[in-house]
Structures are given as structure tokens and as C-alpha cells.
Amino acid sequence: MAEISFPLPDLGEGLIEATVLEWLVAPGDQVERNQPMVEVETTKSAVELPSPQAGKVVRIHGEPGGTIAVGEPLIVFEVPDNTAGIVGTVPAEEAPRRRVRLSALPEDD
Amino acid sequence: MTAHSVPHSDGETGAGETGPSGKEPTGKELRALYQLMVAVRHLDTSAVAWQRQGLIPGYAPELGQEAAQVGSGYAVDLSRDFVFPTYREMGVARAMGVDMVGYMSTHKASWHGGLYDPVKSRLAPIQAVVAGSVLHAVGWAHGQKLSGLPAEKQGVAVSYFGDGASSQGDVHEAMNFAAVMKAPVVFFTQNNGWAISVPTERQVAGGSVAARAAGYGIPALQIDGNDVVAVVRAMRTALAHCRAGYGPMVIEAMTYRRGPHSTSDDPGRYRTLDSESADAGTDPILMLRDRLLAEGLADEAFFAAALESAKVEEEQVRAGVGALAARPGSEMFDFVFQESTPALTGQARRWREESEHV
Amino acid sequence: MSNSPIDQMDVHSSDLEAAQHNVDAAGDGAGAEGINQSPEIAAQPGHRTEIMSMQQALNLALREILGSDPKALVLGEDVGVLGGVFRITDGLQNEFGAERVFDTPLAESGILGMSVGLAMAGLHPIPEVQFDGFSYPAVNQIVCQLARMNYRSRGTLPMPVTLRVPSFGGIRAPELHGESLESLFAHVPGLKVVSPSSPHEAYHLLKYAASRPDPVVFMEPKSRYWQKGEVVFDDGISGSNGGSRSHGGASASTAVSSGATVASANLGSKVVRTGKHLTLIAWGAMVSRCLQVAELAAEDGIDIEVLDLRWLKPIDAEGLAASVGKTRRAVVVHEGPLTAGLGAEVAALATEHCFGSLKAPVERVTGFDVPYPSGDLEDEYIPNIDRILFGIQRVLEYRRG
Numbered sequence: 001m002a003e004i005s006f007p008l009p010d011l012g013e014g015l016i017e018a019t020v021l022e023w024l025v026a027p028g029d030q031v032e033r034n035q036p037m038v039e040v041e042t043t044k045s046a047v048e049l050p051s052p053q054a055g056k057v058v059r060i061h062g063e064p065g066g067t068i069a070v071g072e073p074l075i076v077f078e079v080p081d082n083t084a085g086i087v088g089t090v091p092a093e094e095a096p097r098r099r100v101r102l103s104a105l106p107e108d109d
Numbered sequence: 110m111t112a113h114s115v116p117h118s119d120g121e122t123g124a125g126e127t128g129p130s131g132k133e134p135t136g137k138e139l140r141a142l143y144q145l146m147v148a149v150r151h152l153d154t155s156a157v158a159w160q161r162q163g164l165i166p167g168y169a170p171e172l173g174q175e176a177a178q179v180g181s182g183y184a185v186d187l188s189r190d191f192v193f194p195t196y197r198e199m200g201v202a203r204a205m206g207v208d209m210v211g212y213m214s215t216h217k218a219s220w221h222g223g224l225y226d227p228v229k230s231r232l233a234p235i236q237a238v239v240a241g242s243v244l245h246a247v248g249w250a251h252g253q254k255l256s257g258l259p260a261e262k263q264g265v266a267v268s269y270f271g272d273g274a275s276s277q278g279d280v281h282e283a284m285n286f287a288a289v290m291k292a293p294v295v296f297f298t299q300n301n302g303w304a305i306s307v308p309t310e311r312q313v314a315g316g317s318v319a320a321r322a323a324g325y326g327i328p329a330l331q332i333d334g335n336d337v338v339a340v341v342r343a344m345r346t347a348l349a350h351c352r353a354g355y356g357p358m359v360i361e362a363m364t365y366r367r368g369p370h371s372t373s374d375d376p377g378r379y380r381t382l383d384s385e386s387a388d389a390g391t392d393p394i395l396m397l398r399d400r401l402l403a404e405g406l407a408d409e410a411f412f413a414a415a416l417e418s419a420k421v422e423e424e425q426v427r428a429g430v431g432a433l434a435a436r437p438g439s440e441m442f443d444f445v446f447q448e449s450t451p452a453l454t455g456q457a458r459r460w461r462e463e464s465e466h467v
Numbered sequence: 468m469s470n471s472p473i474d475q476m477d478v479h480s481s482d483l484e485a486a487q488h489n490v491d492a493a494g495d496g497a498g499a500e501g502i503n504q505s506p507e508i509a510a511q512p513g514h515r516t517e518i519m520s521m522q523q524a525l526n527l528a529l530r531e532i533l534g535s536d537p538k539a540l541v542l543g544e545d546v547g548v549l550g551g552v553f554r555i556t557d558g559l560q561n562e563f564g565a566e567r568v569f570d571t572p573l574a575e576s577g578i579l580g581m582s583v584g585l586a587m588a589g590l591h592p593i594p595e596v597q598f599d600g601f602s603y604p605a606v607n608q609i610v611c612q613l614a615r616m617n618y619r620s621r622g623t624l625p626m627p628v629t630l631r632v633p634s635f636g637g638i639r640a641p642e643l644h645g646e647s648l649e650s651l652f653a654h655v656p657g658l659k660v661v662s663p664s665s666p667h668e669a670y671h672l673l674k675y676a677a678s679r680p681d682p683v684v685f686m687e688p689k690s691r692y693w694q695k696g697e698v699v700f701d702d703g704i705s706g707s708n709g710g711s712r713s714h715g716g717a718s719a720s721t722a723v724s725s726g727a728t729v730a731s732a733n734l735g736s737k738v739v740r741t742g743k744h745l746t747l748i749a750w751g752a753m754v755s756r757c758l759q760v761a762e763l764a765a766e767d768g769i770d771i772e773v774l775d776l777r778w779l780k781p782i783d784a785e786g787l788a789a790s791v792g793k794t795r796r797a798v799v800v801h802e803g804p805l806t807a808g809l810g811a812e813v814a815a816l817a818t819e820h821c822f823g824s825l826k827a828p829v830e831r832v833t834g835f836d837v838p839y840p841s842g843d844l845e846d847e848y849i850p851n852i853d854r855i856l857f858g859i860q861r862v863l864e865y866r867r868g
């Protein structure tokens with residue numbers, strides 16, 4: 001598993017930070033792209049930020065009431081090392097299992 | 110990224126007769142359409158969650174295409190028409206009343222074509238190949254003319270395909286055949302802006318599938334595919350045109366694939382959230398909701414009840430999908446032919462001996 | 468040498484070029500024993516190695532091909548911005564630009580037909596058909612155009628096209644995303660067909676295929692994309708060869724010695740496990756399964772050799788005969804259906820070459836004559852360990868008369 005971190009984006013001209021109002025996702029949650037993720041307040045307005053990524057949330061930064069600077073880490077997702085193709089699954093590597101045993105002994109003449 | 114254009118009113122771009130004009134959906138129909146769209150959205154977003162939970166290996170979401178799918182499927186006459194889907198037509202299937210467990214079984218990896226009965230449900234098996242079934246619609250439609258049935262019993266074929274599929278040569282062949290033979294086919298294109306990672310402007314020269322119809326002498330409508338009323342109106346117009354013997358018609362419903370191509374796609378690699386919100390147009394469910402409120406056709410209680418009923422339905426479908434066991438391996442052999450061959454029967458026997466009864 | 472696969476590989480447009488390659492072929496012939504008897508060149512000192520997945524190995528190979536051959540192009544659906552639906556072309560458009568790595572509209576016939584024209588214009592297209600089953604819409608262009616243009620033009624319009632096809636089953640994908648098309652392609656005159664079984668093979672065979680003047684269908688076993696393995700780099704050879712791909716086919720600038728080394732490493736079959744009682748013949752994803760079976764058979768006292776066929780056209784008849792002639796028993800394993808599958812060709816070749824010494828008819832353990840099934844049933848369809856063991860047992864038990 002790898003991690004992918006997203007910083008607080010620039011929410012408007014000249015704004016350098018935002019205050020976290022409420023997290024709408026928690027570590028461990030599976031979120032979808034574009035799903036409302038966190039509500040933050042800037043000096044201009046309160047906005048709901050959508051998740052830029054589908055995936056499992058590993059960490060969130062900033063308690064409600066806390067301030068995060070633009071460019072600082074906001075949320076971290078877990079990304080599997082083996083991403084499946086556009087369809088299907090990544091086959092699991094399993095220990096070989098057998099039910100059949102070979103009984104014949106080859107005569108090597 | 111160039112904005113994906115969503116026209117705000119119907120614009121006819123084709124040539125020739127359009128036949129009788131379509132009917133506006135009634136208030137009662139609008140309420141039914143809303144219930145269907147909410148059911149479809151809830152089932153669709155739930156199916157993505159099922160995949161995350163390991164219930165199904167994959168899914169192709171239709172989020173954002175509810176109006177295009179439900180509106181068009183709703184207008185079909187199940188007593189005589191026949192519908193040819195691709196693999197992203199859950200909303201069409203639901204609007205047609207197809208068994209949703211049977212439909213979703215394709216995503217459970219139970220049976221590629223789905224487990225519903227295509228003949229009874231009037232929905233051809235789920236088609237994994239883009240543009241794979243467009244010519245089938247033409248053949249089925251021409252078959253109606255050869256059937257000897259009285260005109261009022263002859264059906265119309267509805268062919269679903271996307272902006273990406275429109276690049277396939279089969280679509281050209283299908284439109285040309287249908288026009289030459291005056292086959293009763295509605296070519297229903299959902300132009301959802303994206304073919305996996307490739308936007309319409311890099312896919313469809315000229316930007317419009319509907320515009321191509323003129324070259325075949327087929328009338329075409331390019332409509333706001335997020336407006337279910339426009340979709341129903343266009344579909345009823347096209348069906349009436351076909352039933353009147355004027356030949357095929359093209360509808361291009363401009364909509365937007367709000368989700369990924371499939372549950373393992375990562376749209377962040379080819380488009381931004383900003384472009385998504387700029388290009389998606391109006392949410393089709395919100396558009397209908399506003400209309401119902403403005404016309405006094407529904408209230409909050411109705412919307413809440415629709416969602417509640419969608420949740421109940423999803424629970425039932427989920428339980429059904431969860432209960433789907435793998436099909437017996439013998440079915441691999443049973444459905445290859447109507448009349449099996451000795452070689453295949455032998456292979457089935459050996460399969461039983463080696464795989465089933467060790 | 469008349470049956471040498473290398474001779475079959477080297478069909479050229481002019482006598483001069485043919486003569487050049489016969490020199491290479493002679494060198495290859497001398498090294499043939501090395502191909503079959505020395506499965507791992509990792510043991511050789513001085514070679515750089517790296518652990519990577521087949522995805523990464525293919526990506527690296529494409530990067531090196533594009534870097535060294537200015538005429539090479541990558542085209543297909545979603546290969547550019549997205550980097551391919553299996554990430555095989557990841558990063559290539561950024562590195563080499565959208566003129567050399569580009570997304571096409573969604574039409575496989577168009578991709579292959581356009582590749583034919585690009586090759587006629589002197590370029591070296593490396594088209595991707597996104598999934599095996601999407602080759603079917605392109606069969607017209609592959610069979611009627613790509614495979615015959617060299618012949619039709621009397622060698623004046625060679626087709627140096629490497630068609631990458633994610634192939635075979637095993638990932639619970641939708642319909643027509645799990646097809647085994649090797650017998651279809653191998654049956655078409657004018658096409659060559661190869662399938663790698665490991666990251667090492669993927670890296671080297673793709674680079675080699677892309678350096679050749681003829682069309683090669685490169686069948687990537689998609690169920691093996693993610694498994695990691697050691698890739699051994701023959702530094703100093705691959706680079707020089709990669710840069711020498713020329714339009715006419717013969718690599719005049721390639722030194723005979725290094726060209727021969729590259730060819731001998733990349734042509735023909737490869738023994739990936741030595742044994743004495745029976746040869747399992749496989750390609751693509753079935754090679755690793757056969758290696759597992761060989762381990763299990765060893766527990767029962769049966770010593771199995773595993774031959775990775777690699778080239779499905781031309782088939783390395785000499786390598787096949789060398790292995791089967793030694794073990795005197797053969798089982799060929801493939802995912803595709805039994806009837807008219809490539810296993811029939813392998814069995815015929817083994818029989819032709821080893822009829823006198825074979826102790827049993829060549830057994831085939833394959834997929835069934837049914838459409839590739841949905842995910843829930845694919846483990847019933849793809850040859851599994853037990854079915855391969857049953858096939859081995861039948862061969863071991865066989866008595867003449």
C-alpha cells in the first residue's frame with residue numbers, strides 16, 4: 001500500500017489559509033471522488049471541499065476550529081500498490097492447491 | 110478542457126420528415142419518472158459501494174445519465190419494441206422493469222449477458238463491446254417489416270450507444286443500412302462527454318453524433334439529456350416517426366458521465382474536479398425536482414418517500430445479488446449450442462470427472 | 468538449419484538484406500543450445516538486474532524503444548493522457564509528446580488500418596488493442612492488410628508493426644476481455660506471434676519484437692501484469708540494438724555479434740525448468756502454473772521439464788523436439804479452446820519430430836470449446852492444477868497396444 005496526500009487547495013485569490021469547520025469523512029472511510037469531504041471557512045466564505053480521489057482515508061489534518069495553510073497536507077488516502085486495470089481484479093497469488101496425486105511411475109527404459 | 114456543450118432547448122439538426130410530434134409527459138408521469146430516477150441513482154451509487162465492499166468485482170456507473178436513461182427507457186412500448194443496450198444502461202433496464210438482480214448479475218460476474226430473460230423483458234443481453242449491437246437493432250427493425258404483422262403491432266428497435274462507440278465503423282454501417290431500408294430504429298446516443306479518458310472533442314469530429322445523421326438523410330434531435338422531459342418528448346417523437354413508416358431517427362442526448370468509467374478508473378488522471386463541475390450541466394434529478402415543485406406536482410414528502418422506496422429497493426436487490434451463487438459449471442457447456450456436439454459433450458464429461466467429482 | 472525458427476523469422480525484402488541476416492542466423496544457430504539449456508542468464512556476472520512487475524517491464528521497454536527509435540509511435544485507446552487502462556504506457560506521452568504517443572478515437576479497425584498506413588509512411592507503429600476481444604473488429608485490417616502488405620508489395624512495403632494485445636483470462640473481467648487469440652493470429656500468413664511469461668521476457672521480447680521489420684502480435688498475459696520478477700538487463704546490447712531498427716528490416720548498423728546475441732536470447736523457446744520424465748509446454752500465464760504443477764509432481768516423484776514456448780509463430784520446433792525427445796512425454800497447456808487450438812500445432816510438431824521416441828500421444832490440457840465464461844466460472848475454464856495433473860497422469864499411464 002502506498003499513500004497519496006492532498007494539500008489544501010487555493011480556495012480563492014490571495015487566500016493563504018482556511019479554518020476547518022467540520023470533517024465529513026473520517027480515517028478508515030471509503031470515499032468516492034467528488035464526495036463532500038470537509039467544510040472549511042476562509043475569510044470570504046464557508047465552502048465544502050469535494051474529495052479529489054476515490055479511496056480509503058488514512059489521515060485527516062486539522063481539528064475543527066484549527067487553521068491549515070494553503071499547500072499544507074489536508075488529507076491522506078491509501079492507494080493499493082497493485083491497481084486493477086479498468087475492469088476486472090488483480091488476481092491473488094495463492095499457494096498452489098491440489099486434489100490429484102500422480103500415481104503412475106514412469107518406466108524409463 | 111473545452112466545455113462540454115449542453116444545449117438548453119431541443120434543437121433539430123437533421124433533415125427530412127420528423128413525423129408526428131411527441132407528447133409531453135403528464136404530471137403523473139413526471140412523478141413516476143422522478144421515482145424511477147431516484148431509484149436508479151440510489152442503486153447506481155450503491156453498486157459502487159458494493160464493489161468497494163467486495164460484493165461485486167466491478168461496475169460501470171451511470172451517475173448523471175439518469176434522465177437520458179430513464180426518460181428513454183420509459184417511453185418504450187414493452188408490448189412490441191425491443192431495446193439494444195450497451196454495458197452502462199442500468200437506468201434504461203430499470204425504467205423498462207427488468208429484474209434488477211438479473212441485470213446486476215453481469216457485474217457480479219455470474220453471467221456476462223445478465224441473467225434476466227431478454228425476450229420477455231424486451232432488453233437484449235448486456236453488450237460488452239461498444240457499438241456491438243447497433244447493427245443488431247437495424248436487423249431486428251427490418252425484421253419487423255418482414256414479419257407480416259399488422260403495422261400497429263410492429264415494434265421499433267432502440268439502439269443505445271455512446272459518443273465513443275460512434276467512432277466505430279459499425280455505427281456508420283448501421284445508420285446507412287437503416288436509412289436505405291427505412292428500418293424503424295431509434296439510434297439513441299448518450300453523449301456523456303467521455304470515452305474512458307478521451308473527451309468528446311477528441312472523439313467525435315464535428316462534435317455531434319446527431320449532425321452525422323444528415324449525411325444519411327436521417328432526421329436527428331440533439332437534446333439536453335439531463336432534462337428528462339426533453340428526453341421523453343424526443344423519444345416519443347422518434348418512436349412515432351418510426352411507427353409511421355418514415356424510417357430511422359437519431360437522438361443525441363447531451364449528458365455527462367459524472368463518475369469514473371468503471372469502479373477501478375481514476376478520472377483524476379485525465380480531468381479535474383473543476384472541469385467536472387463546469388461541464389456536468391444541471392443534475393438531472395435536481396432539474397426534475399425543481400420542475401415538480403414549480404408546477405406544484407410534488408412536495409418534500411413525495412421526494413422523501415421516493416428516496417425511502419429507493420432504499421428499500423436497493424436492499425432487496427443487494428440481498429438478491431449477494432445470494433447469487435456461482436452458476437453451475439455445466440452451464441458453460443449447456444448454452445454453446447442448441448444441439449451440442451459429441452466433442453463438446455465429451456469435454457463436459459471430462460470436466461465433470463476432473464473438476465466436480467475429484 | 469532448414470527447420471530453424473530463425474530462418475523462418477528472417478524473411479526479407481532483398482537478397483542483400485537476407486544475406487545479412489543469414490549471417491545473424493548462423494550465429495543464432497550456434498547459440499541454440501544456450502537458449503534451451505540456460506534458462507536464467509542471471510547467473511552470469513556483470514549483468515544488472517532489477518525486480519519489477521510485468522507492467523513496469525513493458526513500460527520500461529516502451530520507454531527505451533521510443534527513446535532509441537525516432538520512428539516508433541505508440542497509439543491506441545487511452546494510451547496517452549491516461550497511460551493505458553493497465554498503465555503500460557504510463558508517462559510515455561509526457562516524456563515523448565502527444566505526436567508520438569497518442570489517443571485514437573474508439574475504433575480498433577481504425578487503429579490497425581492507420582498503423583498500416585503509418586508503416587507505409589516509414590514509421591514504426593506500436594498500436595495497442597485495449598483488450599484481446601477488441602481485436603475482433605480489427606481482424607479485417609489485421610488479416611487482410613497488415614499481414615499481407617509486405618507480400619502484396621513484393622517486399623517494398625514492410626510492416627514493422629508491433630501490435631500489443633492484453634490477452635488471456637484470469638481477472639474476472641467482462642465478456643470479450645479474456646480471449647486467447649493465438650491460434651487465430653498464428654494461422655494468418657504474414658503475422659508473427661509472441662507471448663511473454665514473466666517481467667524479464669516481457670521486457671526483452673517487446674524490445675526485440677519492436678526492432679523487427681515484420682508485424683508481430685505481442686500477447687501480454689494480463690493476469691501476470693502485477694507479479695514481480697527479476698529482469699536481467701544485457702546492458703550495451705539492448706541499447707545498441709534498439710537504436711538500429713531500420714525501415715527496410717535488415718539492421719545494417721547492428722554489429723553481427725551483438726545482433727546475434729540479442730536474437731539468440733529472444734528467439735525460440737526456453738526451458739524454464741529442467742526435468743526428465745515429461746515436458747509441459749506452455750506460454751503466457753500458463754507457464755507459471757505449469758511451474759507450480761512441476762513442483763507438485765516432484766512430490767510424487769515425477770520430474771517435469773517446463774518449456775516456455777514464447778514464440779507462437781514461428782514455433783521453435785527444434786527446441787520443442789530437443790525437450791520432448793529427451794523426456795519422451797509431452798503435455799501442452801493453453802487457455803484457449805481445445806479444437807484447432809495452438810496445442811494441436813504443438814502436438815503435431817512434437818509428433819513429427821519425436822514419433823519414434825514418444826511414449827504416449829501428446830496430451831492437450833486446454834480451455835473448453837465454449838465462449839470464455841463469466842468470472843464466477845473462469846477457474847473452471849482455465850486449466851487448473853488438477854486438470855494438468857490429470858493430463859500428466861494419462862500420459863504417464865499410457866501403454867502402447
